[in-house]
Amino acid sequence: MKQKENILIIGAGLCGSLLALRLAQRGYNVNVYESRPDLRTTDISAGRSINLALSDRGFKALRLANVEDKAREICIPMKGRLMHDTKGNTFASNYSGRDNEYINSISRGDLNGMLLTEADTYDNLTIHFNSECETVDLDTNTVHFKNRNTNEAFNVTADVIFGTDGAGSELRKSYFLQRKFLFSFSQNFLTHGYKELEIPAAKDGSHQISKDYLHIWPRGEYMLIALPNLDGSFTVTLFLSHEEGTYNFKYLDTEDKIKAFFQAQFPDALALIPNIAEEFANNPTGALGTIKCSPWYYKGNTLILGDAAHAVVPFYGQGMNASFEDVAVLDSIIDKHEDDWETIFKTYQSVRKADADAIGELAEENYYEMRDHVANPMFKTKRLLEMQLEKHFPEHYFSKYSMVTFNENIGYHEAMTKGRAQDKAILNMIADNEISITADMTYEQLEKALQKVQEKTNDIIDDDNVAKTMHH
Amino acid sequence: MKQKENILIIGAGLCGSLLALRLAQRGYNVNVYESRPDLRTTDISAGRSINLALSDRGFKALRLANVEDKAREICIPMKGRLMHDTKGNTFASNYSGRDNEYINSISRGDLNGMLLTEADTYDNLTIHFNSECETVDLDTNTVHFKNRNTNEAFNVTADVIFGTDGAGSELRKSYFLQRKFLFSFSQNFLTHGYKELEIPAAKDGSHQISKDYLHIWPRGEYMLIALPNLDGSFTVTLFLSHEEGTYNFKYLDTEDKIKAFFQAQFPDALALIPNIAEEFANNPTGALGTIKCSPWYYKGNTLILGDAAHAVVPFYGQGMNASFEDVAVLDSIIDKHEDDWETIFKTYQSVRKADADAIGELAEENYYEMRDHVANPMFKTKRLLEMQLEKHFPEHYFSKYSMVTFNENIGYHEAMTKGRAQDKAILNMIADNEISITADMTYEQLEKALQKVQEKTNDIIDDDNVAKTMHH
Structure with a gap:
């Protein structure tokens, strides 16, 4: 009979929540530590994109944890791209020639909340919020935390530690800085960044433009996209160079410049974004980075998954799907080598690394395809x-x-x-x-x-x- | 008339010495800080390979600084590869079908010493030894040093700072850690490492095997090479997996195992390495890593060159040549934009980055060609x-x-x-x-x-x- 190891997971985001759920279903004793407060009861802006594209790889992993149906309930199908030209004309381009193939807009917060609520039903799974990981001592398998409310430091030792703490992973930083092994690592930033804006719902709560598409305003050097939300709004994202070219984030520093730029390039979108100047000023300009590294594990003690191991740029809509798929792939390997964590981690990396590298490359190169689509x-x-x-x-x-x-x-x-x-x-x-x-x-x-x-x-x-x- | 800016160079290795020389020749006031003692008067093992292959790109840069002839005096031409099979049979393979194309074995210490001695002839060039860079404050253009003899800390501010401080560059670390800009960075380690051994000179001071070749014992999963030195000895390098495969550095932990391995795979070499067990135990096992990053500069204030910007693995014999070529490329751009350092650095990076990336890739892939050559x-x-x-x-x-x-x-x-x-x-x-x-x-x-x-x-x-x- 398998041992009920104590498992510690750093980060209760999308990947961490699903991993925790699946390991709890397998009977492990799971403790998850999340730096932020509970997103179901606190209005937090995680500084990350508000909605995401969920597709078949993601669904496969959700199915494994019996939460596919619950996810589908909060999805908005987008059967294709709707391109907008500078005159406001649109034309549609389906994602596939097969009718049943489409992607789905889903709220990061709603999906994460659903997973946390599901996790709450397991007695052997506990989520500790406001617990920020500061560093991981690889020698003693101990995580050093700080309670964000009280500022108190505390340590937790576990049999196995998973880092699902995102692109800025502290567990990955511990690999990098503690130099217990040769750690190959890369962070690659695009010259472009992004800023999120909003098309609000119509007064009657309906969507002001078709919710059945992912909207794209492709302009070669820059690009605007919009994904629908359940509340009738759209989350709009502008992808634009930080400093290069005629128009860039540095240049767009006044309301006049912003509006003139949008009027010339995205007039139909501008008409639907009432608070554009305010949002431009208040919403952060995000960086677009790809992270690759190896190894992902240290002995049979620790493993990083999801963005912590392989953050990707958003242009293939696969970041979340790849992270969920990580959980499914890991799960299939646990099936074969249950409790032999070093073998599990080694096998997982050897099976998964080429795929993680590939989605990183695909996502970077798809940017050019998306923004040049019309040209x-x-x-x-x-x-x-x-x-x-x-x-x-x-x-x-x-x-x-x-x-x-x-x-x-x-x-x-x-x-x-x-x-x-x-x-x-x-x-x-x-x-x-x-x-x-x-x-x-x-x-x-x-x-x-x-x-x-x-x-x-x-x-x-x-x-x-x-x-x-x-x-x- | 050009201003005589104060230029600070971190590192008086091969790249830093040549850069210093060239900038002094241009009339700048140059101060070079080197963490180690003067290698001309102290016997130091820098923990780096003892001899290197110098070829045409390197010579071109040395010519620019009028030191090509002095370098050629200490070169040993290697007109081709001499392959050794497991029975000790050899066959030669020239580097080119053109007679005048060959590479040269040169001692790192001799070449570096020659450059330092040449540098000493310039009144506007000063080299400060035993001065270890701890960090660079990018805001104030100040380098924090520690004197290695006295342990005293001291700071130096300069108009322009060059980091030629090698693969472990402190200036590059300051870019990474201070986060003043989006810094793309990668370090990629091979699964293989290396260890240096020695074939001593014959009693009469002659070379025991032909000095006209780079000797290679290619064996697929591992490889031995040897380059001649002026004193009749050869520096031998074993490239072998750290932990993988039947034979690896971890496995070879006794004299018996080492000798059995060499007897089976490199019998003719074993016969010429009398102190193999001792050398195996005392010489460090080196890591083989490739470093890429971007940007290399911060404003018109700082620039990294050579290994600090793009360390490569040794399999194309181009590490030093690429670093010297950096100096030549930079020099040609200074010609056009003298004293406008921000433009110089920007232009340099845009001209040089693709080439630096390419030699990194070429060097990694040449490993497979070298070790599989026979198979x-x-x-x-x-x-x-x-x-x-x-x-x-x-x-x-x-x-x-x-x-x-x-x-x-x-x-x-x-x-x-x-x-x-x-x-x-x-x-x-x-x-x-x-x-x-x-x-x-x-x-x-x-x-x-x-x-x-x-x-x-x-x-x-x-x-x-x-x-x-x-x-x-």
């Missing part, structure tokens, strides 16, 4: 073909986006490798005039195109594999 | 073709290695991009039986092969460029 005719032509292939060959064609977002049984790394080769194949077929793509291709034309794409994709993968013998 | 017949076949192409078309064909090592007018990034495409072209031609490569190809056969390689290389580069529109 680049090649993208549109490619998309036109892919949507038809997915529609007519739903079992045989999956775009890179579909593999990443809707195919939870394909790892991120495989999705990236295959998806990149596919993109390269199609784009070069377009560039070399090897294919004629229209909106109304016949089944025979599409069948031929599919075969050509598949052949070329396989050639590209084969050629890359031969070249890879040069550098492993 | 993989594709490498040998490729090399066989390339050597003949270089020999017969010296103006028209350059292998990746040649571009990186002998073509100081091609940037590392261009060399990497073109070299990888070329490798991919040749390897795929071999894999697909599109070419028949023998040791005695006719001029006509080689001409045809060259044309084919060039066409295929260009196709690969074009296809990659089309695909790159997807992710910038």
Whole structure:
């Protein structure tokens, strides 16, 4: 019979809450320490994005903890992107040629609250709020906390410690600073940052623009997006350079400049954001960073998961999904090696690292695709073909986006490798005039195109594999 | 007329000494602070490799400071690699098909000493030894030092501060910790480490094995190399996994195990290393890490160069050469923007960053090529073709290695991009039986092969460029 180890989790955010829930379901004695107060009873702005895109990888992990239905209840399906041009014209672009594939807008706070409430039903799971991790002593497996209300310091020792304490993880910092082992680490910031704004609900509580889409105002050097909330509002995010180019956050320092910029670039959005100057001044400008590191674990004692191990930029809508998937992958490995934590952690890292690296890269590169979507005719032509292939060959064609977002049984790394080769194949077929793509291709034309794409994709993968013998 | 700013340089290693020399030649008032004692009068083991490979990029920078000839006097030319198999058989493999292309073994201490002695001839250049940088206050442009002899702390403020303080740079740490700007940073460690051993000179002071080669004992999972020294000895380096595989540094903890390992894998080397057990126990096991970061500068106040900005693993023999090239690139930009340090630093980073990243990648991937050299017949076949192409078309064909090592007018990034495409072209031609490569190809056969390689290389580069529109 398995031992009931004492498990300590640092951070009760999305990843930590789901991990705690799952470990409690397995019968472990779980204590979670969260630096902030209980978000269900306190109005806290965590300084992080208010709503997020939940998709199939996330649902798979929620299902494992029996909370998928509860999550679906608070989701708003977004079946595609709605592009806005500078004149306010819009056109829709579905996420997939298959009807049942869409992403969902969900409130970070609502989802986290649901997970915490679920966690409360387990006697062997306790959540301690206002408990800020200061450092972790790796030699003694002891976490040093400070109570945020009383400022009192206290220490907790546990059998196993998980760090789900986000991009600024204190457990990861302890790895970095205590130098008990060679710790590979990278933090990479984009030149762009972000700022959140709000389109409020209409007076009758309805959404002022369609809630069935993720709205995008792509402008090459910058981009505005909006995701719907259940209360009729939209959370709007401006992605803009910190300091470079004609328009940047540094430059936009007066109400006049802000409004002139929005009037020229996003006039339809400006008309719906009444408090833009105020929000611009008060809401922080966030940094966009990717974090990668290795190893994630120290002996069988500690492990970091989620953003703590692999924070990503938001452009693939996969940050939360990747963190939830971490829990599912870890869980499947616990199945095989229950209680042998060092083997569990080693296996987890060897299985998961390439996928975590891949979603970090995919998210960075998707920024260019999102913001250039309108400007680049090649993208549109490619998309036109892919949507038809997915529609007519739903079992045989999956775009890179579909593999990443809707195919939870394909790892991120495989999705990236295959998806990149596919993109390269199609784009070069377009560039070399090897294919004629229209909106109304016949089944025979599409069948031929599919075969050509598949052949070329396989050639590209084969050629890359031969070249890879040069550098492993 | 230019101002004679006060310039402070942290670190009088190879990069700092050359930089100091060059800036003094330009008339600046230069003070260099070095944590260690003067290596010309003190026997210090810096814990770093004793000899290095100097090649064309390094010479170009040394020429700029009028010290190329003095460096050449202390060089030992290595015209190729000499491979040793497990039976002690050897075979040679030149670095290039052109006769005048070779690399040089040089003692780190001798070269550094030469640069310091040269620096001493300038009245406007002062070197302060035993002065350890503790931190740099970025707000006030002040460096906090500790005198290593007296333990006294002292501060120095300067107009411009350069950090040439190596892979563990304190200036870089100040960027990281003081968070005045978004600092992208990565440190990546290989699973392998290294240990230095020695083949002493013969009794008559001569070299026991040929000094005209870089000796390599490639064994796939591990590798031994040896570079000649002027005193007749060789510095031998074992590259081996820290903890993984059958043989690793952790496992080799007794004299018996070490000798059995060497007897099986490197018998001819073992016979020449009399103090192997002692050296194994006393010499530290080094880590192999790559460092990348950005930005390298803060305003017009501070700049990091050399290993401080981009430490690389030693497998391309380019660490020192890249650091020296930094000085040459910076110098050419000072020419254009003299005294406008912020513009100089910004321009320098924009020109140099892609090249620094590239040599970091090239060095990591060359490890696999070096240690697998014997095992993989594709490498040998490729090399066989390339050597003949270089020999017969010296103006028209350059292998990746040649571009990186002998073509100081091609940037590392261009060399990497073109070299990888070329490798991919040749390897795929071999894999697909599109070419028949023998040791005695006719001029006509080689001409045809060259044309084919060039066409295929260009196709690969074009296809990659089309695909790159997807992710910038």
